[in-house]
Amino acid sequence: MDKLTEAPVILVTGGSRGIGAxxxxxxxxxxxxxxxxxxxxxxxxxxxxxxxEAAGRRxxxxxxxxxxPEQVAQLFAAIDREFGRIDVLVNNAAMLAxxxxxxxxGFERMQRIFAVNSIGPILCAQQAARRMSYRxxxxxxxxxxxxxxxxxxxxxxxxxxxxxxxGAVETFxxxxxxxxxREGIRVNCVRPGHxxxxxxxxxxxxxxxxxVKESIPMGRxxxxxxxxxxxxxxxxxxxxxxTGTFLDxxxxx
Numbered sequence: 001m002d003k004l005t006e007a008p009v010i011l012v013t014g015g016s017r018g019i020g021a022x023x024x025x026x027x028x029x030x031x032x033x034x035x036x037x038x039x040x041x042x043x044x045x046x047x048x049x050x051x052x053e054a055a056g057r058r059x060x061x062x063x064x065x066x067x068x069p070e071q072v073a074q075l076f077a078a079i080d081r082e083f084g085r086i087d088v089l090v091n092n093a094a095m096l097a098x099x100x101x102x103x104x105x106g107f108e109r110m111q112r113i114f115a116v117n118s119i120g121p122i123l124c125a126q127q128a129a130r131r132m133s134y135r136x137x138x139x140x141x142x143x144x145x146x147x148x149x150x151x152x153x154x155x156x157x158x159x160x161x162x163x164x165x166x167g168a169v170e171t172f173x174x175x176x177x178x179x180x181x182r183e184g185i186r187v188n189c190v191r192p193g194h195x196x197x198x199x200x201x202x203x204x205x206x207x208x209x210x211x212v213k214e215s216i217p218m219g220r221x222x223x224x225x226x227x228x229x230x231x232x233x234x235x236x237x238x239x240x241x242x243t244g245t246f247l248d249x250x251x252x253x
Contacts, residue, residue: 007032007057008033008087008088009035010034010087010088010090010235012090013066013090013093013121014094015036015037015061016044016061018198018199019092019197019231021036022227023227023232024048024051026232027052027232029055031057033057034057034058035078035083035086036048036049036061036062037075038062038063038064039063042063060083066093066123066124067116072120076127080131085139086128086131087139089124091120091146094146096203097109097112097159099159099203100159105160113161116165121145121169122172125172129185132185133183133185134183140184140185142185142186143187143188144189144235145172146192146231147169147189147192149192150162150166151163151169173189173244174244177244178244181244186234186239186240188244188247189245190246191246191247191248191249192250193222193250194209194212194253195209195223195249196209209221216253217253220251227249230247234247
């Protein structure tokens with residue numbers, strides 16, 4: 001097939017599970033060819049890729065740690081080879097460690113959380129800008145950073161390091177959006193609230209959403225596809241005059 005495929009191409013980092021997987025599947029249904037990166041669960045990533053192909057779109061699952069600049073460069077080089085374009089970057093890859101008070105947080109944990117959650121999106125956005133920006137003869141594009149309501153709420157007694165890393169993503173969103181606003185790139189951010197995903201098990205409490213759902217004004221946790229719909233709306237033409245914006249998908253919390 002011609003490398004310069006006519007379908008728009010979306011990259012979803014951390015696309016093997018949760019919000020990333022839901023976004024990849026929905027993007028395929030909306031007509032995107034889909035690249036997904038993953039770190040550990042190859043079987044899950046290939047299952048998402050199979051769903052993308054079942055929807056009639058092309059898929060590129062690739063192992064890449066978004067905190068590693070070399071692996072990020074290799075990921076984008078693979079997208080260049082496979083698709084010859086990139087239109088949307090969804091910076092979704094993130095990690096969470098076990099619930100803990102601040103005084104018990106280990107230094108290595110802090111470093112890894114900031115490397116993945118804060119530096120990773122910046123590395124990926126850097127590669128995307130080199131391809132999308134009018135300055136580099138690109139055709140424009142959209143970047144959607146996935147933050148968390150914890151950036152507003154702080155996650156006391158649970159994961160202030162995770163919340164702080166997401167706060168960094170939000171400040172980055174604001175600055176990068178302004179930097180490339182006249183270069184054809186829109187940069188926005190989605191803030192999921194309490195969503196039913198596997199991530200809570202990483203924090204040591206798989207049932208966390210059910211525990212806190214009464215504190216959510218809508219009285220329930222969210223589904224990954226509800227976040228995916230917000231991400232893809234920001235990616236698309238319906239959001240053509242929107243950049244530097246934060247969209248809460250939190251059920252009102």
